[in-house]
Amino acid sequence: MRIRESGMPVEEMWSTFFNVQHILDELQINNTLHNVLEIGSGYGTFSISASKRIVGTFFALDIDKKMIDIVKTKAILNLAPNMEFLEKDILKENTGISKGTIDYIMMFNILHHNRPEELFAKSMELLSHGGRIGIIHWRSDIETPRGPDLSIRPKPEQCLEWAIQHGFRITKSPFILEPYHYGLIIEKP
Numbered sequence: 001m002r003i004r005e006s007g008m009p010v011e012e013m014w015s016t017f018f019n020v021q022h023i024l025d026e027l028q029i030n031n032t033l034h035n036v037l038e039i040g041s042g043y044g045t046f047s048i049s050a051s052k053r054i055v056g057t058f059f060a061l062d063i064d065k066k067m068i069d070i071v072k073t074k075a076i077l078n079l080a081p082n083m084e085f086l087e088k089d090i091l092k093e094n095t096g097i098s099k100g101t102i103d104y105i106m107m108f109n110i111l112h113h114n115r116p117e118e119l120f121a122k123s124m125e126l127l128s129h130g131g132r133i134g135i136i137h138w139r140s141d142i143e144t145p146r147g148p149d150l151s152i153r154p155k156p157e158q159c160l161e162w163a164i165q166h167g168f169r170i171t172k173s174p175f176i177l178e179p180y181h182y183g184l185i186i187e188k189p
């Protein structure tokens with residue numbers, strides 16, 4: 001089931017909303033990580049840079065073939081050999097990744113799903129103990145040029161509630177990623 005649309009704009013515009021390296025720094029995506037999964041990798045705005053920071057395999061997963069093809073091409077052009085591409089519905093299909101083998105899951109701009117809890121449950125299975133989830137999403141406390149409608153846009157407090165309900169610990173409390181986003185990191189005990 002496709003995560004409900006929030007009007008993702010064309011790639012040229014989407015990429016202007018983020019300072020990718022700053023976000024990856026703040027989300028602690030670095031060379032201590034082995035296997036990383038990005039759920040809903042989209043245009044690969046973060047995927048290529050993230051794959052170059054880690055020492056294992058970077059799994060870029062998206063339901064949309066067009067998006068996967070874009071990221072595949074970028075991986076070739078940017079010489080990112082440690083990437084694997086999964087054209088899958090994270091909610092309905094088996095990822096093929098063994099349980100407990102992922103160090104870090106990126107949930108970037110996807111938690112406006114109508115069943116977000118399932119993403120946490122699925123992540124709990126895939127993560128190793130001590131494995132983390134990095135979340136970013138659009139802020140609700142200011143006007144933003146894009147992003148899902150405020151009625152479905154999760155606030156940081158909501159993310160914390162989902163995380164705690166699913167047995168995660170809070171590693172890094174919600175913080176602002178100027179200009180339009182916030183982030184947080186949670187961990188599987």
Ligand SMILES: C[S@@+](CC[C@H](N)C(=O)[O-])C[C@H]1O[C@@H](n2cnc3c(N)ncnc32)[C@H](O)[C@@H]1O
Binds near residue numbers: 003006043063064089
């Ligand atoms: C708003 S975009 C975010 C892209 C990327 N994470 C970023 O922040 O640049 C959401 C992405 O999730 C993908 N998606 C939606 N539903 C999905 C599902 N059920 N399983 C896997 N990917 C999904 C969409 O195709 C889209 O590329």
